[in-house]
Amino acid sequence: MIQAHAVRLFTERGYDATTVTEIAEAAGVSPMTVYRHFPTKEDLVLVDQRARLVADLIAASPATQPLVRRIGRALIDAATRLTGSGHEGDLTANEQFLLARLRLMISTPALRAKHLDNHYALQQAIVDALGNDATDPDAAFHAQAAASACLAAMHTALVRWAEDDGRTELPELIAKALAAAFGEDVVESGSNEAR
Amino acid sequence: MIQAHAVRLFTERGYDATTVTEIAEAAGVSPMTVYRHFPTKEDLVLVDQRARLVADLIAASPATQPLVRRIGRALIDAATRLTGSGHEGDLTANEQFLLARLRLMISTPALRAKHLDNHYALQQAIVDALGNDATDPDAAFHAQAAASACLAAMHTALVRWAEDDGRTELPELIAKALAAAFGEDVVESGSNEAR
DNA sequence: TACCACTTTGGTAGTAACTATCACCAAGGT
DNA sequence: ACCTTGGTGATAGTTACTACCAAAGTGGTA
Numbered sequence: 364m365i366q367a368h369a370v371r372l373f374t375e376r377g378y379d380a381t382t383v384t385e386i387a388e389a390a391g392v393s394p395m396t397v398y399r400h401f402p403t404k405e406d407l408v409l410v411d412q413r414a415r416l417v418a419d420l421i422a423a424s425p426a427t428q429p430l431v432r433r434i435g436r437a438l439i440d441a442a443t444r445l446t447g448s449g450h451e452g453d454l455t456a457n458e459q460f461l462l463a464r465l466r467l468m469i470s471t472p473a474l475r476a477k478h479l480d481n482h483y484a485l486q487q488a489i490v491d492a493l494g495n496d497a498t499d500p501d502a503a504f505h506a507q508a509a510a511s512a513c514l515a516a517m518h519t520a521l522v523r524w525a526e527d528d529g530r531t532e533l534p535e536l537i538a539k540a541l542a543a544a545f546g547e548d549v550v551e552s553g554s555n556e557a558r
Numbered sequence: 559m560i561q562a563h564a565v566r567l568f569t570e571r572g573y574d575a576t577t578v579t580e581i582a583e584a585a586g587v588s589p590m591t592v593y594r595h596f597p598t599k600e601d602l603v604l605v606d607q608r609a610r611l612v613a614d615l616i617a618a619s620p621a622t623q624p625l626v627r628r629i630g631r632a633l634i635d636a637a638t639r640l641t642g643s644g645h646e647g648d649l650t651a652n653e654q655f656l657l658a659r660l661r662l663m664i665s666t667p668a669l670r671a672k673h674l675d676n677h678y679a680l681q682q683a684i685v686d687a688l689g690n691d692a693t694d695p696d697a698a699f700h701a702q703a704a705a706s707a708c709l710a711a712m713h714t715a716l717v718r719w720a721e722d723d724g725r726t727e728l729p730e731l732i733a734k735a736l737a738a739a740f741g742e743d744v745v746e747s748g749s750n751e752a753r
Numbered sequence: 754t755a756c757c758a759c760t761t762t763g764g765t766a767g768t769a770a771c772t773a774t775c776a777c778c779a780a781g782g783t
Numbered sequence: 784a785c786c787t788t789g790g791t792g793a794t795a796g797t798t799a800c801t802a803c804c805a806a807a808g809t810g811g812t813a
Contacts, residue, residue, distance in 0.1 A: 382769065393792050404770070431739065476675035480667060483674065505738040507714040512739035515710035519702040543700040544626065544707035545740060577798065588763050599799065756812080763806070770799085777792075783785085 365390045365397055369407035370463050378408075378471040405477045408467050417441045417485065418492040426494065430509040432549050434489060435541045438517050443534045454529050465525040482518065486510045516540040560585045560592055564602035565658050573603075573666040600672045603662050612636045612680065613687040621689065625704040627744050629684060630736045633712050638729045649724050660720040677713065681705045711735040 368389040372381045383404055387394040401407045420437035446458055454462070468474045489510040495502045520540040524533050541549055563584040567576045578599055582589040596602045615632035641653055649657070663669045684705040690697045715735040719728050736744055 383771085384769085395792055396790080398771070399791080402771090472675060475678065476671035479674035479678065480671035483670065504714070504718055504734070507717070508711045508735040508738040511710035511714050512707035515706035516703045519699070519706050522702070523699055539699070540703040543703040578800090579798090590763055591761080593800070594762075597800090754813100758809100758811090760809075761807085763804100765803085765805105766801100767803105768799105768801080770797105772795100772797080774794090774796105775792100776794105778790090780788085782787085 365392065365400060366407055366410065367460075369401075370460070370467065373408065373467050373471075374463055378467060378474065403477075405474055408464050408471075408474050409478055409481060411481065415488075416444065418488040421489055421492040422494060429549075430493065430506060431513060431541075431545050433493070434510055434513040435538075435545070435549055437489075438513060438541075439534045439537050442517075442537050446533045458529055462525060462529050465521060469522055469525055479518075482514045486514055489514075512544065513541065516544040560587065560595060561602055561605065562655075564596075565655070565662065568603065568662050568666075569658055573662060573669065598672075600669055603659050603666075603669055604673055604676060606676065610683075611639065613683040616684055616687040617689060624744075625688065625701060626708060626736075626740050628688070629705055629708040630733075630740070630744055632684075633708060633736075634729045634732050637712075637732055641728045653724055657720060657724050660716060664717055664720055674713070677709045681709055684709075707739065708736065711739045 365386065369381075369386045372386055372389060383397055384394050386407065387397045390397070397407075401410070417437050420440050421433060424433045424437060426433075445461070447455060468478045486507065490503070490506045493506050493510075495506050497503060517537050517540065520533070520536040523540075524531065524536050527536075560581065564576075564581045567581055567584060578592055579589050581602065582592045585592070592602075596605070612632050615635050616628060619628045619632060621628075640656070642650060663673045681702065685698070685701045688701050688705075690701050692698060712732050712735065715728070715731040718735075719726065719731050722731075
């Protein structure tokens, strides 16, 4: 509830122009309570637990495929689940909220910065989930480079999705971004998930 | 001079544990003066004008090559100039300072976040420098995805360089990161620069 | 030397995001 | 009745940063 009020106020008045105290008043709680649930003002927009989902998808993917492909498919599959694709026309309330948060993240420097830093943590989770030999520094470096590049490509897809107001399917955009960066063959078809 | 004192104090006591007032005292100026030259505390570490250099290198690169290769070579060439490669053994004072700043950027969440956001601005500069048709949204999307992925790969190289205390040549690490993400053929040899 | 823009620097006061510490209160188990 | 526990609230303090205005150095001209 606090987060919903926060995103609404940020969207209406702007992020910097909205104080935490105002959010607390709108939500009917004390500023202390807001800080207890969201350690920083940025967290009011950025709370996001995709990391676990993506990491799980990667750990479940076949280790025989190239890194970029494993990671790319996991990102696409995660997006499919998050947006609940397959609808036509109207967006779900979940997607509306995601879009509102994404727009704030893109337009507000402080949020954009912290969001990108969250990707950094997600990158670590992905590298761990790949399950490579951690003792080989070259393999670890390879995994880091591949993961960071995939996440960056996904981020451009997120930006495009927001600019599009969610009209294009997010998984499709991510696939296009990955193809643009790594070549068409990386994400041709099918899912890594077991059926 | 202010920046040098700031980086020294941050390294000695930690970023959060050092106040801007303390930096001002160490540098022998007033806090106001610090804020005038470095709008935010983060900028005391992050001032960096690579953007222009990289963009120029890209604009000068042959448009016939694939995007990832053009961007990758520009990043490698820029790193070569910045570190003044070719030395053996000791690091230059310039490199020492770069390393100190980089270590702070990597270990301090606030700095890491803002640094990644700076990459975001650099990405825009790169896309502009590529000189593609801005009216074609698909081409623009392609360029954004390629640029963000390349920058992300370069960032992992920077991290590795810092972990290595600068022992490996930075351009070489960037080339390896790009190869790991995009394939060995992307950065095989030679420079884009006109001789 | 004297004068005059112009730039750089400094002081004061204020805002807002946090933090530490303590107190309160309702629910549940013994 | 008593104690624990988890959520809540108030108070006071620190610190990054801003707006506004005053002072001091800098360089060119007469």
